[in-house]
Structures are given as structure tokens and as C-alpha cells.
Amino acid sequence: MTKTTDFKLYHAPRTRSVRIRWMLEEMGLPYTLEKVQFASRPVGDEAYADIHPLRKVPVFIDGDTKIFESLATMQYVLERYGPSPLAVNPDEGEFGRYLQWLHFGESGMMMPVSLLLAHTVLFPEDQRDPKIAAWAKSETDKLLGFLSTHAINGREFVCADRFTAADISIIYMLFLLNMIRQFDDAPDNVKEYYKSMTSRQNWLIANDLD
Numbered sequence: 516m517t518k519t520t521d522f523k524l525y526h527a528p529r530t531r532s533v534r535i536r537w538m539l540e541e542m543g544l545p546y547t548l549e550k551v552q553f554a555s556r557p558v559g560d561e562a563y564a565d566i567h568p569l570r571k572v573p574v575f576i577d578g579d580t581k582i583f584e585s586l587a588t589m590q591y592v593l594e595r596y597g598p599s600p601l602a603v604n605p606d607e608g609e610f611g612r613y614l615q616w617l618h619f620g621e622s623g624m625m626m627p628v629s630l631l632l633a634h635t636v637l638f639p640e641d642q643r644d645p646k647i648a649a650w651a652k653s654e655t656d657k658l659l660g661f662l663s664t665h666a667i668n669g670r671e672f673v674c675a676d677r678f679t680a681a682d683i684s685i686i687y688m689l690f691l692l693n694m695i696r697q698f699d700d701a702p703d704n705v706k707e708y709y710k711s712m713t714s715r716q717n718w719l720i721a722n723d724l725d
């Protein structure tokens with residue numbers, strides 16, 4: 516049975532909404548993009564507070580369903596509108612590995628990467644703390660080393676020998692590091708992985724900066 520969709524994605528370039536857009540492009544599912552201003556804080560305008568009370572992006576809407584988390588949105592779409600090779604199914608050998616790296620991209624990486632971003636770029640200079648920045652950098656380097664030896668380690672994709680939502684999840688965090696110039700000393704295999712994944716046509720569409 517063909518399922519019809521009426522997706523709306525509240526989006527700003529370079530934010531986690533890129534993950535959802537990338538997945539939808541890879542799945543060939545249509546969506547309406549609602550652009551949200553991200554240049555100043557709080558994000559969006561007053562009316563956006565009715566869409567997202569915390570005034571963050573993304574927001575994903577499918578009829579009566581509204582989801583604020585990028586990974587939850589990916590799981591929702593893959594389960595409701597799949598099957599798709601982007602998901603690894605419970606009966607596949609690497610289902611657990613898929614969940615591990617899918618969630619590592621947000622839960623495992625978010626704190627050090629966010630602190631590094633805040634204390635090197637985002638905060639006004641007089642609010643940046645070099646000690647926090649140095650700690651976040653050393654934690655981020657450990658995470659990149661962990662990705663190198665445990666997620667990538669000779670693989671083209673992090674699981675199941677194919678491109679999945681776990682790659683989308685991780686690549687977004689590597690993209691952030693690259694954007695703030697904290698990726699140059701990443702292990703070579705992590706850099707090669709990043710280059711390979713971001714050469715996909717649908718990444719280029721999802722990461723359109725307009």
C-alpha cells in the first residue's frame with residue numbers, strides 16, 4: 516500500500532534539521548520546508564513559540580504528530596513510512612550496533628561538541644572559558660578516537676554494510692566540528708569517512724545554505 520505523506524519540517528541551515536532533510540531526500544519522501552530564522556536568539560519569531568515552546572529547530576509535523584527531536588523524527592519516519600534500507604531491522608545481526616551509533620551521534624557526542632562550540636565560537640568572547648574549551652576539546656578528541664577504532668575501523672559505513680540513519684546521525688556532529696574548525700586533527704579514517712558520506716548528492720541538497 517502506498518502511504519501518502521504531508522510532512523512539514525521547520526528548518527534552518529546547519530542545524531539538526533539537516534539530519535531529517537537528508538533522510539527524507541534519501542527516502543524520496545516529499546516534504547514542505549518551513550524556514551526558521553536562526554541568525555539571532557531566540558530562534559524564529561514570536562509565532563514560532565507556538566510551534567516549539569523552546570524555540571529550537573527542528574520541528575517535524577506529520578498530521579497530528581509533532582516531534583521536536585531529530586533522532587526521534589528519523590526513527591518515526593523510518594518505522595511508519597519504511598521499510599527503508601536506512602533503518603536496520605531487529606532481525607538483522609547489526610541491529611544493536613545500529614542503535615548504538617545512531618544514538619551516539621546525539622547522546623554520546625552532544626555535550627563535549629556543544630561546549631566546544633559555545634566556548635570557541637558561539638558565546639561572545641568575554642563569556643568564553645578557555646578551561647572549558649580545553650576540556651571539551653580533549654573529550655571531543657577521545658570521542659573521535661573512539662569513532663575511529665570502534666565505529667569506522669575499516670568500514671565504509673558504521674553498520675550493516677550500507678548507508679543508514681546512524682551515519683546521518685554521526686555525520687551531523689562531524690559537520691559541526693568541521694564548521695568550527697575543530698576537525699583538522701581528527702584520525703585519518705574519520706576524515707575519510709566524513710568526506711565519503713558528505714559527497715552523497717542528498718547531503719548536498721540537505722545542507723543547502725539558503
Ligand SMILES: N[C@@H](CCC(=O)N[C@@H](CS)C(=O)NCC(=O)O)C(=O)O
Pocket residue numbers: 529530531532556557558570571572573583584585586621
Ligand atoms: N536534541 C535536539 C537538539 C535541538 C537543538 O538544540 N537544536 C539547536 C540547533 S541544532 C537549536 O535550536 N539551538 C538554538 C538554541 O538553543 O537557542 C535534536 O536532536 O533535535
